[in-house]
Amino acid sequence: MLSLDAIDAATLAQQGPLTLVSWWKPLLLLPPVIAWAWFVSRVFDKHAARFSLPRKQWNLIHLSVATIAVLAAFILPVPGIGGILAALGLLVVVLGADILIFVQMHNKDERTQEGHELKLDLSAIKESREAKAAAKQAGTVQLQVVGPGKQAVAVPDSETPEYEIRAKAEEQFIPAAEGRARLFEFTPIDKDANYAVTMTVDGIKQPIEKMPGAQAIKLIDFWKAAAGLDVSDRRRRQQGMISVGRGEAWHKPVRVTTIGGQAGPRLTLLIEPAKQVQRTVDDLGLLDPQLNALHEIRDDVGGLVLVAAGPAQGLTTSLYSITTLHDPYTTIVQTVEADVQAALEGANQNPFDPQGDGEYSTLVRSILRRDPDFVTVADLPDKDTAQEVVRADLKRTRVYLGLRAEGALQAIQGFVKFHGDADAVASVLRGVVAQKLCRKLCQNCRVAYQPKPEMLQKLGLPADRVKQLFKKGGQVLIKNKPELCPVCGGAGYRDQLALFEVFPIGEAERDMIRDQDWNGLRAEFRKRQLPTIQQVGLRRAVEGLTSLEEITRITSSKKPAQPAAKPTA
DSSP states (O other): OOOOOHHHHHHHHHHHHOOSSSSSSHTHHHHHHHHHIIIIIIHHHHHHHEEEEEETHHHHHHHHHHHHHHHHHSSSOOOOHHHHHHHHHHHHHHHHHHHHHOOOOOHHSTTTTTTTOOOHHHHHHHHHHHHHHHHTTTTTOOOOEOOOGGBBOOOOOOSSSSHHHHHHHHHHHHHHHHTTSEEEEEEEEEEOOOOOEEEEEETTEEEEEOOHHHHHHHHHHHHHHHHOOTTTTTTSSSEEEEEEEEEETTEEEEEEOOOOOOOEEEEEESSSSHHOOOGGGTTTOOOOHHHHHHHHHHHSSEEEEEEEEEEEHHHHHHHHHHTTOOOOOSSSSEESSSSSSSSOTTTTEOOOOTTTSSHHHHHHHHHHTTOEEEEHHHHHHHHHHHHHHHHSOTOEEEEEEEEEEHHHHHHHHHHHHHHHHHHHHHHHHEEEEEEEEEEEEEEETEEEEOOHHHHHHHHTTOTTTOOOOEEEEOEEEOOOOOOOOTTTTSSEEEEEEEEEEEEEHHHHHHHHTTTTTTHHHHHHHTTTTTTHHHHHHHHHHHSSOOOOOHHHHSSSOOOOBBBBOOOOO
């Protein structure tokens, strides 16, 4: 008699081979794994290599996560089609989380250059593909230029002179945008009508090329037309906005400004204008004692506060940041600006139109007579404006006045001289804030060195506590070969730091101002034991954020106080 086991074995043998898992079910798990592998190998690994991120560590993390995800999907204790779908969902979630975490960590790393952040915006990818398809129908271009009304600037046929102008404009703009430039300019430079094309990176103007005026005018006209400006008007000041993108790599808003002159029109492209000026006070880089002093000034009622900086030294950024210290929903906050750089939430911003019938001082007087709580006057173009501010009822209204000066003491001196009545100025002055910008050392390639004791003594730094300082590098070793630093592009610096002076004005200081005793005023400032711009700079150098050479560069210039800065007409 056959046993039951023998009967089962015989039955199985008669049925032939059995399929325990359908062939198509494992194939469902392949697409997310393939997509993940493409991102890791074709995008993430290249970015890690380009910006000196830890490639081996990241690749090990990626492989570990993928292994865990695949094993978890196969051993998931859920039977049937539900189990396959659950395994697929688990794979997508785990591998997607790996991608998102890498993107966030990569974008936050300071070695990642601005404009090269990773993005997972599918709509942007679609738009880029559509733009590339449209470009194939015309000439080949690298940039997508979008003007008013979100209308893309058409690409001329490749055989036309207009296409040559478009190609030349892109050839100049791309290195500026990818080189972290904030300003891109066409400026007439000599009697032969030649033009200089320059870009400003971290506060330093750098030449791009010199060209004949006729060619420069064509390029200026291209940018004007892109922004919807009147190309035929070469005298009047005009301003418009465009956006410029390069595929999926970057996309930047650009403010186009033109103004005429005796030597010819001038063009300025301000790249990402709002981003440059939108910071909170906590992000400005004030030391704790300076931040406390600024809050002391803020909490004082009424009066005038001078906010000073040299040209292109971050004055608008500080004015905007200080203005946002006041709640625009519980108080009345107004601004008067020759050129509104960005929107301030809740504030009533009043742009001055130089083509209008009124004067800047008239607009300032009109705003001050409306009894606001806080007014930021961003420009000081003339003596009339200074007098309107000082004669206003400042017992309850606080005015922040922007002016051009190299430091806090020079700002007060210059404003008193400009206004003409030291007693009137002293009676309303409640504080002064001044700043300069210095370049920040690239943290990827900076070079440490041991300073000489005599140098430290000359700078007033304790030799027993300062064991090393840093200077710019510009190169890193890659496979034991020196190459340009991928983070700063060989400049040795990346981004800027703001160095501040913040001094509240009390009765003792007001007495010195009335007597125009500037040495006495300097002594009163010292009594407050608040750091000067130079002292803040030395501290930042000791912290390794900047270099002594950079501090010397920005503090050694002896320029006279220049409180007036006319609105661009």
